[in-house]
Amino acid sequence: MKKIIFASILISAAATVSAGDVIDSDSAAINQGIREGTQVRMEGEIVQSLGDERYLLRDRKGQIEIELDDKLTADRPLKSGTQVSFTGEVEHDDGRSVVEVDKIRSIKGAVGTSSTSIISN
Template identity: 85%
Template sequence: MKKLIIASVLMGAAATVTAGDIIESDSAAINQGIKEGTQVRMEGEIVQSLGDERYLLRDRKGQIEIELDDKLTADRPLKAGTRVNFTGEVEHDDGRSVVEVDKIHSLKGAVNTSSASTISN
């Protein structure tokens, strides 16, 4: 009976982490080796633009580079301090981890976009 309860708890925990093949993640987990191609949901704050649709994002665990098509922000570059919530795909490129953003769920802060919008590519 004890094993059944433990198994149920573990299965429930796994179910909350993976919803529709998208996992809640953070920069530390991605940098430590989440498999390339994994769909992740993240949130954080833009630290700076790196040019060519790339940004440095800071979350609760560190920093990671994201690639964000200008179409997802209505061709407006994001400024430092903009808070974003998004889903994207993990890529490992030349020894660094990058999240290629597929869909923005919300933008708050230094960009003139609705704070509750969903924009997809």
């Protein structure tokens, strides 16, 4: 019994994210309740622009809205089909989950001409 309790404590400690850490995540985990303010790293495909610096992103687990300041893309909107990798902060607003993007990198279908380019640093 002591081994089970000890193992549970170790698993809980390993799953805890300290402030400032960036965790690999996906849309399903965020929509199921990753805490607001958590820094996440994700990748996926832009499905569509939602206007006002917002995009719908599809990853391997579903879809999520991301908010992307125009200055991160040099004022060029991302096109549907663009594959991106990014870090950002989870926000929960009016019952929906959003990731506010801090840094983004295009993987494929970039706004530029190369297949891999840094959009922001």
